[in-house]
Amino acid sequence: MKTLYVRFVVIVTLIIVVSSLLAFVIANVYYQVNLKSYNDKKMMGIANETVALLESTPELQMNDYFHTVANIGYQLYVEDDSGSAVFYGNAFKNESLESGVVNAVLNGEEYHGIAQYPKKLFITGFFDNELQNTVGVPFQYEDKKYALFIRPDIVLQFGEMRIFFAQLLICSVAITILFIFIGTTYIVRPIRNLTAATKKIAEGEYSIQLDVERKDELGTLATSFTRMTESLKQIEEMRQEFISNVSHEIQSPLTSIQGFSQALRTENLSNEEREHYLSIIEEESRRLSVMSKQLLVLSYLDKEHNVIDIDTFNVSEQMKQVIRATEWYWREKELALELELSPVWIKGNKQFIYQVWMNLLYNSMKFTEAGGMISVSIWEDEQDMVHVVIEDTGQGITEEDLPYIFERYYKGDKSRKREGSGSGLGLSIVYKIVQLHKGSVMVQSAVGEGTRFEVILPS
Structure with a gap:
């Protein structure tokens, strides 16, 4: 058996x-x-x-x-x-x-x-x-x-009649067992196909064909399995792209650091050149540091699940801290900030929630052209839910990319050159943190008109 x-x-x-x-x-x-x-x-x-x-x-x-x-x-x-x-x-x-x-x-x-x-x-x-x-x-x-x-x-x-019924019983049992063998083949075949498909997926092959036209439980299973396969295929493609992007982005600052470090050994450098090279090395080091921190945060969130420290804090005050921390950036790009920060309190992990506002606000600043505007609104509704809206007048997100922006490793707008292109982890971290806090995050965007992120958290 x-x-x-x-x-x-x-x-x-x-x-x-x-x-x-x-x-x-x-x-x-x-x-x-x-x-x-x-x-x-x-x-x-x-x-x-x-x-x-x-x-x-x-x-x-x-x-x-x-x-x-x-x-x-x-x-x-x-x-x-x-x-x-x-x-x-x-x-x-x-x-x-x-x-x-x-x-x-x-x-x-x-x-x-x-x-x-x-x-x-x-x-x-x-x-x-x-x-x-x-x-x-x-x-x-x-x-x-x-x-x-x-x-x-x-x-x-x-x-x-006894002989007739005995023969009828024997024939009925024999025919029943025969049809059991035949019918079992029909039932087990899709399971065998699923097993074969599983082996293919384990080997990295995602191009599989299953019978999803059935209306029974096996059809439902085949449909779910096909969707899972498509999702795994997409994740694998994004993972490969992520590895390629991260490898490239790590290699780029490392090459810069190596090149400018060798340049610093030249004796006939002026102080201005030395300071310029050092500032580049510092900036590239900062990029590497941010990338490694994002990877560590995402790994920690995956491992910790719902085990997080909870504090009660003022969201509006925390948002002001984030705005002050990024002041150098939005002033450099001459961005206008419009704030409506009602004093509301929530229970959550203060460090993680800070990371949410930092990622969303930094994204808005990064993809908003110089002279643009960013508005931040915070309020609490009648159901004791806290709403945080960050809206910009930036480049916007294409309709094709919009459904995938919270998936890790995903980077949209590949055809456009965007300054300081990231690793594709920032919004994944946002989504994961909000999910751990039993909240939700929504996005509305149009290319050339800007993007609106709304985070809803229980107070």
């Missing part, structure tokens, strides 16, 4: 066998509870009519009469008061009777052997070919007492 196919076939076959046995037991119980007394009463009526006809028709010969009754589908046992006994019809499998039963019937009592027959679990009593599984009635013939015991002859009455 190593494969799902074999397991499914075995389990379904066992279900059929067990259910058949249970059905047989239930049918037997139903016979014992409801039908046994009915059959006993019915056979008692037949027995009484049989002896009544014999007693009321003197010209009938008893032996010939009972042979005729036996031939139409009954087994009979007749014993007189002298102990002489005769069997008519097919032989009983067991010809024993409890002591005293014959004498009781000869003395005028009725014998309800069918109703009193012992209960058995798997063999319905109606089919037991035993003398004690009969009904007995007394009668008189030619001034002599007799006891008649009678039951249906199953071989005569149901012989062909």
Whole structure:
């Protein structure tokens, strides 16, 4: 039972066998509870009519009469008061009777052997070919007492039907098992396809075709698997691009640092040149530092999940700190800032939330042309949710890039040269931090008109 196919076939076959046995037991119980007394009463009526006809028709010969009754589908046992006994019809499998039963019937009592027959679990009593599984009635013939015991002859009455039903049952089980094998193949095939697709994905191959037209659970699974594959493919492409971008961006400042460090060894440098080279080395070092910090932050957020330190702090005051920290940048680009900072408080990790405002505000400043404007608004609504809106008049984001800007490693606007191009991690960090704080972040943008980020956090 190593494969799902074999397991499914075995389990379904066992279900059929067990259910058949249970059905047989239930049918037997139903016979014992409801039908046994009915059959006993019915056979008692037949027995009484049989002896009544014999007693009321003197010209009938008893032996010939009972042979005729036996031939139409009954087994009979007749014993007189002298102990002489005769069997008519097919032989009983067991010809024993409890002591005293014959004498009781000869003395005028009725014998309800069918109703009193012992209960058995798997063999319905109606089919037991035993003398004690009969009904007995007394009668008189030619001034002599007799006891008649009678039951249906199953071989005569149901012989062909028993064979027919046995064959029908065997054929039904055989055909059912055959269709189980065939049907299981149909069920297991898409699972095998999923397994093969999983192996391909593990090997780095994402071009797979699955049957997503099915409307059942397997179709839903195939659809979800296909979506997951497309997502993994996109993530892998972005990861490769990210590695390429980071490698390039690390190599660029390292090359600059190396080149200008060698230039500093030249003895005939002026102080202005030396200061210029040192400032470039400092700037390139800062770029490397920011990139490494972003990677560390994202790695920490992935690992920590919801385990973060919570403080209560004023969001507006924190936003002012971020604006002061970036003052050199927005003043250098001559950007106008419009602030509406209502004093609101939230519970969260102060350091992480600070990183959210820093990333969003720095993005707006970076992609807003000189002389542009950035507006920052903070307020609390009636549902105790804090809204922080950062809006700029910058380059904007294309409609194609907009759905992916929060995915890590993603960098939009590849065709345009953007100053200080980043690593594609800033907005991923924003999204992750806001998500950890049970909040949401939304973005609206149009190329050439600007971008609006809105962060909503519980207070």
